Amino acid sequence: xxxxxxxxxxxxxxxxxxxxxxxxxxxxxxxxxxxxxxxxxxxxxxxxxxxxxxxxxxxxxxxxxxxxxxxxxxxxxxxxxxxxxxxxxxxxxxxxxxxxxxxxxxxxxxxxxxxxxxxxxxxxxxxxxxxxxxxxxxxxxxxxxxxxxxxxxxxxxxxxxxxxxxxxxxxxxxxxxxxxxxxxxxxxxxxxxxxxxxxxxxxxxxxxxxxxxxxxxxxxxxxxxxxxxxxxxxxxxxxxxxxxxxxxxxxxxxxxxxxxxxxxxxxxxxxxxxxxxxxxxxxxxxxxx
Amino acid sequence: xxxxxxxxxxxxxxxxxxxxxxxxxxxxxxxxxxxxxxxxxxxxxxxxxxxxxxxxxxxxxxxxxxxxxxxxxxxxxxxxxxxxxxxxxxxxxxxxxxxxxxxxxxxxxxxxxxxxxxxxxxxxxxxxxxxxxxxxxxxxxxxxxxxxxxxxxxxxxxxxxxxxxxxxxxxxxxxxxxxxxxxxxxxxxxxxxxxxxxxxxxxxxxxxxxxxxxxxxxxxxxxxxxxxxxxxxxxxxxxxxxxxxxxxxxxxxxxxxxxxxxxxxxxxxxxxxxxxxxxxxx
Numbered sequence: 001x002x003x004x005x006x007x008x009x010x011x012x013x014x015x016x017x018x019x020x021x022x023x024x025x026x027x028x029x030x031x032x033x034x035x036x037x038x039x040x041x042x043x044x045x046x047x048x049x050x051x052x053x054x055x056x057x058x059x060x061x062x063x064x065x066x067x068x069x070x071x072x073x074x075x076x077x078x079x080x081x082x083x084x085x086x087x088x089x090x091x092x093x094x095x096x097x098x099x100x101x102x103x104x105x106x107x108x109x110x111x112x113x114x115x116x117x118x119x120x121x122x123x124x125x126x127x128x129x130x131x132x133x134x135x136x137x138x139x140x141x142x143x144x145x146x147x148x149x150x151x152x153x154x155x156x157x158x159x160x161x162x163x164x165x166x167x168x169x170x171x172x173x174x175x176x177x178x179x180x181x182x183x184x185x186x187x188x189x190x191x192x193x194x195x196x197x198x199x200x201x202x203x204x205x206x207x208x209x210x211x212x213x214x215x216x217x218x219x220x221x222x223x224x225x226x227x228x229x230x231x232x233x234x235x236x237x238x239x240x241x242x243x244x245x246x247x248x249x250x251x252x253x254x255x256x257x258x259x260x261x262x263x264x265x266x267x268x269x270x271x272x273x274x275x276x277x278x279x280x281x282x283x284x285x286x287x288x289x
Numbered sequence: 290x291x292x293x294x295x296x297x298x299x300x301x302x303x304x305x306x307x308x309x310x311x312x313x314x315x316x317x318x319x320x321x322x323x324x325x326x327x328x329x330x331x332x333x334x335x336x337x338x339x340x341x342x343x344x345x346x347x348x349x350x351x352x353x354x355x356x357x358x359x360x361x362x363x364x365x366x367x368x369x370x371x372x373x374x375x376x377x378x379x380x381x382x383x384x385x386x387x388x389x390x391x392x393x394x395x396x397x398x399x400x401x402x403x404x405x406x407x408x409x410x411x412x413x414x415x416x417x418x419x420x421x422x423x424x425x426x427x428x429x430x431x432x433x434x435x436x437x438x439x440x441x442x443x444x445x446x447x448x449x450x451x452x453x454x455x456x457x458x459x460x461x462x463x464x465x466x467x468x469x470x471x472x473x474x475x476x477x478x479x480x481x482x483x484x485x486x487x488x489x490x491x492x493x494x495x496x497x498x499x500x501x502x503x504x505x506x507x508x509x510x511x512x513x514x515x516x517x518x519x520x521x522x523x524x525x526x527x528x529x530x531x532x533x534x535x536x537x538x539x540x541x542x543x544x545x546x547x548x549x550x551x552x553x554x555x556x557x558x559x560x561x562x563x564x565x566x567x568x569x570x571x
Binding site: 114115116154155156157158161188189190191192193194212213214216220221222224 | 435437438470471472473474475476495496502503504530531532533536
């Protein structure tokens, strides 16, 4: 099946709510086939309304999470871990109800926690993440949803920075519906080689986000795009490819995103020019006409 | 032919003699040292530097929350200018020609007042410090940091704009390839646009490890440095893969940054220079 191209709601508005569903028309018009909806505030989104809007506009849906301090499945306080699990289960419900195959995102911790942990503390945090995500994944299995876990760069988390560390977490969770989301922005900071990182994690690559090294328009910076797409071809990646960037107004994870200046002429230009570039790469390397 | 230094910041808390001996062993041209003259004095450095016949290229300033040139608190702004001037004095005492300057506290990522006011404070403070540096035969190097470490200057073009506005021979721009790997679209192009303003260079790969450990293609970077006729020193500023860099360093938990990267960094860059015909291929 050919890959489908998507746009993250973080490029459009934040938080994305029921009042913003009309933006799907714009996303479709730009040429995207998928809208990736970030569940920043679940109370302001209805899965019924999302499903109806995506049907109307002929878009597929991808659900991702935003992990603020009270959605932390590896927190030392069990109450906070349970809040994180509850939030993720809510995201799983959204995914099941709107037809998203996965819930994706850096779900193992609160984004922006980049402390220095001793090896013992880190192991403890890792184990809490694995235990909590195992519980979420079991629930997700019942709803026929997968989890796509996203490694983040060193400034946004202290737990999972590289794809290899992501695989380690997947193995610890040890359920078949658990894999990874890889994002070129983070990989450009943390990996030594895009091709090795992806090829070594091939069975776990569930979902893909693309972003330039400065979070600007894909194709206008330093990311090694040919290497990246050639490797997606090599592992026969047939999933969605979603353009992600952030409006400077993102609240839930503002400290982590640190997007305080514009990286493209406009967010619309980033989406349109980025899609043209990504489609070109996909035609060159993937099963896309 | 480039001249090389290694930033001893990453050596953490080990005795300075171990670091300087290491730089001597791997044939560095210069040491780059941390600007905390109240913790380790010029006299302490000079004693060891003399023993190993190792000159110092540059002083790396450390911008803690009370060293913030654009703080809304005037006494912090004044303290910052005092700190930079102190590092200029320290540079003179150890024979260094460059002091680094970033106008915000490290890891502060939001302005306290409006950006125009902060920009104006940065220009004003940097100009005063630049005059002091010029009088001492030292130059300040204005360094942009990536988005997670600062918000005021992230890209080289922003630093160029500020240096042009400061308009003083005592200050130029500084290029650090790690920050530029996150923030700039084209590193060699940015270096070329800096031209004569280029006052100092930090090398690190895209993951802040030694050149060769990440994605960066250093060949066009070296060509750009050559093309702007840069006469200064290129220093390796390598740091561990952690948001909490200071904690890692204080724990001394980064052994690959000692001998292994000190050796491989200079070898890797000299090979590039050989391939470009900038030094004899032996």
